[in-house]
Amino acid sequence: MADSMDIDSTATRGVKRKVDEAQGPAEPPRRIKALDQDVVNKIAAGEIIVAPVHALKELIENAVDAGSTSLEILVKDGGLKLLQITDNGHGINREDLPILCERFTTSKLKAFEDLTSIGTYGFRGEALASISHIAHLTVTTKTKESSCAWRAHYASGKLSPAKPGQSADPKPCAGRQGTQITVEDLFYNVPTRRRAFRSASEEYAKILDLVGRYAVHSAGVAFSCKKQGESSVSVSVPSNSSTVDRIRIIHGGAVANELIRFEAANERWGFNSEGWISNANYNVKRTVLLLFINHRSVESSSIKKAVEQTYATFLPKGGHPFVYLSLEIDPARVDVNVHPTKREVNFLNEDEIIEVICDEIRASLGKVDTSRTFMTQSLLPGMKVPEAIMTPIKDATTVGTAGEPEIPNSTRRTTTHKPYENNLVRTDARVRKITSMLPPGQRPSSPTKAQGDFPSDDTEYVYTDKQPTVCRLTTVKALRAEVRENMHNELTDTFAIHTFVGVVDERRRIAAIQGGVKLFLVDYGMVCNEYFYQVGLTDFGNFGSIRFNPVLNLRDLLSVAVAYEKRIAGEIENFDWDTVVTIVEEQLISRREMLSEYFSLEISESGDLLSIPLLIKGYTPSLAKLPQFLLRLGPHVDWNDEKGCFHTFLRELASFYVPEALPSPPAPTGDGDANVVEEDEEIAMRRKQLNRTIEHTIFPAFKARLVATRGLLKGVIEVANLKGLYRVFERC
Structure with missing residues (x-):
């Protein structure tokens, strides 16, 4: 087996090479030894105290843990030469000073399981120990029960004498309650770490950032921080801030x-x-x-x-x-x-x-x-165009000049940029209106307040002590949600910031409004229908009431409406019109309690109409439409379903409140104002009253609370755009 493992000396790979005798024999593997405890402590200190700001962080957290309400921080050379923090906390007992700076000595942790419920800043007992190994540390402390303060000096985690030859035991001294920790010559025995810091000002900036963070967060704790030798304080935060x-x-x-x-x-x-x-x-x-x-x-x-x-x-x-x-x-x-x-x-x-x-x-x-700040432009009548002013706009409303609040000088900033004329918007209602340029026969008959010829409003308002009720009906909330879901944001904003121009056609119920630099024609009949329906949903169960004196007979009103319908529709075979009056009258009387509670429509047991709902103050709907409104409550209201009942009833009520269409004013027979044909006095009076109400009551109400739905897009037409007109004029 040994022979088979011999290596061929002629092979180019796997050849055993002899050790060069000139290099001597190879060193044996080094044995593993435990590091000296001083080296261990310095390594640990270098991990925890990387810079002066880290030492200060540990000291601030210990001070706040000790219940301090005031921290005074003194710094020299960015904390490398001196870092001192003085607090008024509980202090440290004299008996605990000998082991204060030993590693893993703490009053906040006993077992490893306590780590799962740490509620303090410090817990491992390494901060002061680490500082003492890389700096000269002095602690002066006094508890409430102690008769004097005690001062101790530390080096490498142990008590050390203040001067050679003296005792290392803590010395009694004068002092106030709390603890003062002085760190001097940080990293004095780690020169490479000390040389790594570029400038003292940079380290001081980091210290100020840290102090600022804890000063913001630590409610009830006063903070002050300054450089040694300077009278001014870099950070000063009172405790009651x-x-x-x-x-x-x-x-x-x-x-x-x-x-x-x-x-x-x-x-x-x-x-x-x-x-x-x-x-x-x-x-x-x-x-x-x-x-x-x-x-x-x-x-x-x-x-x-x-x-x-x-x-x-x-x-x-x-x-x-x-x-x-x-x-x-x-x-x-x-x-x-x-x-x-x-x-x-x-x-x-x-x-x-x-x-x-x-x-x-x-x-x-x-x-x-x-609440963003926007650039706005206000125009005073007869004045030059002023410079733009930075004005905080809290709501999306048109900026006017009348009653405009004074802008403090501290927030007023002007700019030399003159706005282009095609971006200017007329916002003063006293400026001459566009309708004054129309021929006499085509001018709306809406007077100004200065003319003093408004028809008088004899309505007498009586206020009651009735408390508003909170509507918790899910059906009403669902109807409100449907309105919000159908909202058209751009059109809603247009109505919210619009300026009323004038009524264009009473017969077709068309008015002109200005939104920004655009001019719109609005079918105010359609918009009124949607607005009064939304008012009915919003004020559900809290309507005012228009009371009749003397009271009106419900059957007589229904008979008037039936006679009108009969005249329009003609005779219908096998149809009894008198039965219609009886059926609708019984329906309304049988539901009079619900009508009174939810809609302020009061009907007596004997069939007298006592009151109808009041949806908006300052406007009374045409009572000529009242019989038709009451008659339609019979067949056009879904009395068998709660949600359908509320929806259809409020739609009929909104239709009743829509301003009536008036005949066009008579055209002049010739040239000049003298040839204008006089119209019926009652119609002329109603036209003046209605135009005034539309301008000063209804359209301001649109501005305040109308949620424009997508269906209203059919009733709003843009007829002019100032920027577009300027482009046309520039080509001419």
């Missing part, structure tokens, strides 16, 4: 003025969160994320990336938000012992928690998206 005030002090008023309160929680994933986020008015070049998980300042690239993606739809390209987020998670779901400096933590259901938080941020931003 609110979170917004703390953000204002640390990050400035620009972001503090644009903050939104934020809260999110989920029992399934075992977390709750709160904080403040910037709205769409504020953006910076880099995301500022103050993230605290279980009150510990940490970093999370996943949360930061998700937040930036959420803000991408609200901010301009290149813009980033400010976010302060405090996330509290069940300690059993969090592993805090994954990073030496506790800068990162792991927790269960990370993706689900981030999704819930981002959904809530998106919803919070969507609610206040209308």
